[in-house]
Amino acid sequence: xxxxxxxxxxxxxxxxxxxxxxxxxxxxxxxxxxxxxxxxxxxxxxxxxxxxxxxxxxxxxxxxxxxxxxxxxxxxxxxxxxxxxxxxxxxxxxxxxxxxxxxxxxxxxxxxxxxxxxxxxxxxxxxxxxxxxxxxxxxxxxxxxxxxxxxxxxxxxxxxxxxxxxxxxxxxxxxxxxxxxxxxxxxxxxxxxxxxxxxxxxxxxxxxxxxxxxxxxxxxxxxxxxxxxxxxxxxxxxxxxxxxxxxxxxxxxxxxxxxxxxxxxxxxxxxxxxxxxxxxxxxxxxxxxxxxxxxxxxxxxxxxxxxxxxxxxxxxxxxxxxxxxxxxxxxxxxxxxxxxxxxxxxxxxxxxxxxxxxxxxxxxxxxxxxxxxxxxxxxxxxxxxxxxxxxxxxxxxxxxxxxxxxxxxxxxxxxxxxxxxxxxxxxxxxxxxxxxxxxxxxxxxxxxxxxxxxxxxxxxxxxxxxxxxxxxxxxxxxxxxxxxxxxxxxxxxxxxxxxxxxxxxxxxxxxxxxxxxxxxxxxxxxxxxxxxxxxxxxxxxxxxxxxxxxxxxxxxxxxxxxxxxxxxxxxxxxxxxxxxxxxxxxxxxxxxxxxxxxxxxxxxxxxxxxxxxxxxxxxxxxxxxxxxxxxxxx
Amino acid sequence: xxxxxxxxxxxxxxxxxxxxxxxxxxxxxxxxxxxxxxxxxxxxxxxxxxxxxxxxxxxxxxxxxxxxxxxxxxxxxxxxxxxxxxxxxxxxxxxxxxxxxxxxxxxxxxxxxxxxxxxxxxxxxxxxxxxxxxxxxxxxxxxxxxxxxxxxxxxxx
Numbered sequence: 001x002x003x004x005x006x007x008x009x010x011x012x013x014x015x016x017x018x019x020x021x022x023x024x025x026x027x028x029x030x031x032x033x034x035x036x037x038x039x040x041x042x043x044x045x046x047x048x049x050x051x052x053x054x055x056x057x058x059x060x061x062x063x064x065x066x067x068x069x070x071x072x073x074x075x076x077x078x079x080x081x082x083x084x085x086x087x088x089x090x091x092x093x094x095x096x097x098x099x100x101x102x103x104x105x106x107x108x109x110x111x112x113x114x115x116x117x118x119x120x121x122x123x124x125x126x127x128x129x130x131x132x133x134x135x136x137x138x139x140x141x142x143x144x145x146x147x148x149x150x151x152x153x154x155x156x157x158x159x160x161x162x163x164x165x166x167x168x169x170x171x172x173x174x175x176x177x178x179x180x181x182x183x184x185x186x187x188x189x190x191x192x193x194x195x196x197x198x199x200x201x202x203x204x205x206x207x208x209x210x211x212x213x214x215x216x217x218x219x220x221x222x223x224x225x226x227x228x229x230x231x232x233x234x235x236x237x238x239x240x241x242x243x244x245x246x247x248x249x250x251x252x253x254x255x256x257x258x259x260x261x262x263x264x265x266x267x268x269x270x271x272x273x274x275x276x277x278x279x280x281x282x283x284x285x286x287x288x289x290x291x292x293x294x295x296x297x298x299x300x301x302x303x304x305x306x307x308x309x310x311x312x313x314x315x316x317x318x319x320x321x322x323x324x325x326x327x328x329x330x331x332x333x334x335x336x337x338x339x340x341x342x343x344x345x346x347x348x349x350x351x352x353x354x355x356x357x358x359x360x361x362x363x364x365x366x367x368x369x370x371x372x373x374x375x376x377x378x379x380x381x382x383x384x385x386x387x388x389x390x391x392x393x394x395x396x397x398x399x400x401x402x403x404x405x406x407x408x409x410x411x412x413x414x415x416x417x418x419x420x421x422x423x424x425x426x427x428x429x430x431x432x433x434x435x436x437x438x439x440x441x442x443x444x445x446x447x448x449x450x451x452x453x454x455x456x457x458x459x460x461x462x463x464x465x466x467x468x469x470x471x472x473x474x475x476x477x478x479x480x481x482x483x484x485x486x487x488x489x490x491x492x493x494x495x496x497x498x499x500x501x502x503x504x505x506x507x508x509x510x511x512x513x514x515x516x517x518x519x520x521x522x523x524x525x526x527x528x529x530x531x532x533x534x535x536x537x538x539x540x541x542x543x544x545x546x547x548x549x550x551x552x553x554x555x556x557x558x559x560x561x562x563x564x565x566x567x568x569x570x571x572x573x574x575x576x577x578x579x580x581x582x583x584x585x586x587x588x589x590x591x592x593x594x595x596x597x598x599x600x601x602x603x604x605x606x607x608x609x610x611x612x613x614x615x616x617x618x619x620x621x622x623x624x625x626x627x628x629x630x631x632x633x634x
Numbered sequence: 635x636x637x638x639x640x641x642x643x644x645x646x647x648x649x650x651x652x653x654x655x656x657x658x659x660x661x662x663x664x665x666x667x668x669x670x671x672x673x674x675x676x677x678x679x680x681x682x683x684x685x686x687x688x689x690x691x692x693x694x695x696x697x698x699x700x701x702x703x704x705x706x707x708x709x710x711x712x713x714x715x716x717x718x719x720x721x722x723x724x725x726x727x728x729x730x731x732x733x734x735x736x737x738x739x740x741x742x743x744x745x746x747x748x749x750x751x752x753x754x755x756x757x758x759x760x761x762x763x764x765x766x767x768x769x770x771x772x773x774x775x776x777x778x779x780x781x782x783x784x785x786x787x788x789x790x791x
Contacts, residue, residue, distance in 0.1 A: 038758075038759070038760055038773065039760050039762055039763050039775075041773065042760055042763055042766070042773030042774070042775045043763060043775055076760075076762030076763060077762060079762075079763070221759065222756065222757070223757070224717070224718035224719045224720070224722075224756050224757035224761075225718050225719035225720045225757065225761050226757075226759070226761075227757075227759030227760065227761055230759040261759075262665065262702055263755060263757070263758055263759065264759060265771075300661075300662070301661075301662065301665060302700075302702075303661055303664070303665065303700035303701070303702040303703060304700050304701030304702035304755075304756070305699065305700050305701060306756060317661065318658075319658050320656075320657060320658040320659055320660035320661055320662075320696070321660075321696065322695055322696055322699040323699065323700070379720075379761055379762070381719075381720035381761040381762055381764070382719070382720050382723045382724070382761075383723060383724075387720075387761070387762035387763075388762050389762075419719065422719070453719065453761075455719045455720050455723060455761075457723055461723050466719075466722075466723070469719065469722050470719075473717075473756065476756075477756070479699075582779070582780055584732075584735060606728060606731055606732065606735075606779065607725070607728045607779060608728075608732070608779040608780065611725075611728075611778055611779050611780060612780060
C-alpha cells in the first residue's frame with residue numbers, strides 16, 4: 001500500500017484539497033474510467049483493465065491517457081463498460097479484444113466505434129455519450145454520481161472531488177447543535193427502511209445521558225435483491241466515513257463501528273483500506289488535525305444473519321452475541337452498544353450527510369416530496385431491460401423508473417408486478433404504476449420503501465411462488481425469539497407451499513390472512529411485524545392467482561412444478577434437437593427435423609429444454625392429469 | 635482421506651491473542667478460525683472456550699446462529715448458489731436443482747470424496763447479473779442450467 005502523507009492540521013488538509021482539485025482541472029490527459037465493482041469484476045472488468053493497459057502501452061499512449069479504476073456506476077447491465085473522458089464516450093459489454101479495437105480507433109484515430117455504444121432496448125437508437133443514455137437521464141445521482149470520479153482506494157482522488165470540505169466546514173464553522181439542526185431541516189430520513197428522521201435520532205443521542213456515546217453504520221444489507229449499500233461502500237467508502245465523522249462530531253461520539261456483511265468481500269476490502277488511509281492521514285484517531293475532536297472507527301463483519309439488520313440485533317452482534325433483537329424502548333439512542341447512547345444509521349444515510357453539510361439543508365430539501373426529501377437509490381433488477389442501480393428524486397413514479405429508466409420488460413413480455421422493500425415489503429401490480437415513490441405512498445399501497453430493492457416481475461412470474469419464496473426466506477431467518485414470528489412464518493409457508501403443490505383447499509386464504517395478522521401484531525421486531533407483507537400484498541392484488549392454484553389446480557404463470565408439464569408446440573418445433581441434448585433424463589424423443597416429443601414418465605420438469613429451445617417451442621402447460629384427478633375426486 | 639489441515643493450537647492461540655482475548659470479539663475470532671479451516675472444528679471450539687473463558691454452549695449457540703459458520707468440514711471446492719429475489723425470478727431454483735443433480739448431493743451437503751460442497755446464500759448483492767453462482771470465490775454471472783456442467787468442469791481436474 002502506498003504510504004499516505006500525514007496532514008498536520010486543517011490548513012494542510014485544505015491545501016491538499018485545493019491542490020488536488022486544481023490538478024484535476026489542469027489535467028490534459030484523456031481518462032478512461034473502468035467500472036469495476038463486484039458486478040463488473042464478475043463480468044470480466046479485470047481482464048478488460050489488463051488489456052487496456054497493454055494496448056495503451058503498445059500504442060505508446062502512456063503519457064496521453066490515464067486509467068481510473070472505479071467502483072460500480074450503477075449500469076450493471078452494461079458491464080464491463082468504460083467511459084472516455086473528457087468526451088464521455090460510453091462503451092459497454094466489452095471483452096479484451098474489443099478494448100484493442102477501441103484504443104486503436106478511438107484513442108489513436110479519433111473515431112467512435114459504433115458497435116460498442118449503448119443501444120436503447122426500446123428505440124434501438126445508439127447513444128454516443130454517457131449523458132445521452134436514457135438510463136441516466138431521469139436519474140439524479142447526488143450520491144452515486146461521484147463513483148465515476150473516484151478511485152475508491154485513493155484518498156487523494158476523494159480529495160480531488162472536494163472530499164472532506166464538508167468535514168472541515170463542520171469542524172471549524174459549526175457547533176454540534178447547528179449540525180444537528182441542518183440535518184433536521186434537510187428532512188433527511190433513514191434510508192435503511194423505516195424512514196425515521198435522521199436529525200431527530202442524532203439529537204436524541206446527543207441529549208441522552210451516559211458516556212461514552214457510539215455511532216454505528218448499518219451496512220448489513222440483508223434484503224435479497226438490494227445492493228445499493230454495497231455499491232456505495234465499494235465505490236465511495238470515504239464519503240460514508242466522512243458522514244460518520246460529521247455525525248460523531250454532532251453527537252459527541254468518540255468511537256464508531258461500521259457493520260458490513262461478510263458476503264461483500266470487495267466492500268470489506270475497500271472500507272478497511274479507507275479506514276487505514278484515514279488513520280495514516282491523521283483524519284482518524286486522537287485530536288484529529290490538531291482539533292479537540294477524537295474519533296476511532298472499527299469494522300465489524302456480519303456472519304450471515306438477516307435479522308442483524310434490525311438495530312438491536314446488530315448491536316448484539318457487534319457485542320459478540322447471538323443476533324436476537326430486544327424490546328424497545330429503551331431505544332439505542334438511550335441504551336445501545338454496551339448500554340450506552342448509540343446512533344445507528346444506514347450506509348446511504350451516512351453518505352448523504354457530507355452533501356447536506358456542504359450544500360445546506362435548503363438544497364437537499366428542494367429535492368423530493370413534502371414528506372420525503374432528497375434522492376433514493378433503488379436496485380432495479382429482475383425482469384427488466386436495464387438492470388442496475390438507479391438514484392432518483394423522491395416523488396418519481398414507478399412507471400418512470402421501470403419504463404423510462406429501466407427500458408421496460410425484456411422479450412416483449414407484459415409487466416406483472418414490482419416488489420419493493422425486500423421481505424418486509426410487498427408486490428405492486430400494474431394498476432399502481434403511476435404511484436409516486438416516497439415513504440408514505442409506498443406504505444399506503446401495502447409495500448414499504450425498505451432499503452431500496454425493486455424487483456420487476458413479468459407475466460411468467462408466479463405471485464404465489466414469490467410469496468412462498470419470501471416466506472421460506474423469513475422462516476429461515478426468523479431468530480425464533482417470538483413464537484408469532486417463528487411459528488407464524490413457518491405455518492404460512494406450509495400453507496402457501498401446499499397451494500403451489502396443488503394441495504390448496506377452500507379456507508386457506510382466510511387462514512393465511514388470520515395468521516398474517518397474528519404475526520404482525522404479536523411480534524417484537526421489524527422482521528416479524530412486516531413478515532406478512534409479501535403474503536398480504538399478493539393476496540390483495542393477485543388473489544385470482546391464488547384462487548386459480550386452489551380451485552383450478554392451475555398455475556397461470558406456468559411456474560409451480562406440480563401443476564404444470566412441459567410440452568412441445570408442434571407448429572414451432574424445428575426438430576433441432578437442442579432440447580434433446582439438454583435433457584438430463586433422456587425424456588425427449590425425436591429425430592433431426594422432426595417434431596420432438598416429451599415423455600412424461602421420464603420428465604423431471606427441470607426446465608432445461610425450455611431454456612435450450614431458441615424457437616419458443618416448449619411450453620409450460622396445465623397438467624391435465626391433475627385436472628382429471630380433481631374431476632374424479634372433487 | 636482428509637483435505638483439511640490438522641488443528642494447530644498455536645495458530646488458534648495467535649488468533650485469540652490478535653483479538654486481545656476479548657470475549658466481545660467472539661464472532662470475529664470464529665471468522666478467523668473458519669478462514670483457516672473452512673469450518674469450525676470441535677477441538678478448536680473447545681480450546682477457544684478455555685482460552686476465552688466462555689462456556690462451550692455459548693460458543694456453539696453463536697456458531698449455529700450465524701449462517702456463515704459451519705460445524706462440518708467443507709469440500710475442496712465450494713459452489714454457492716445465490717437464492718436472492720432477483721436470482722429467484724430469473725430461475726435460481728432450477729440452477730440449484732441442476733447442481734444437486736450434477737453433484738448428486740443436496741444443498742448444504744458435501745460429496746463423499748470431499749471434493750465439492752454445495753451451498754446457498756440469501757443474496758450476494760450482484761442482483762443485476764443473476765442468476766449468480768460463486769465457486770471458490772469466482773463469480774459466475776447469468777448462469778443457466780446448461781452452463782452448470784461447464785462451470786463445474788473448470789474446477790474438476
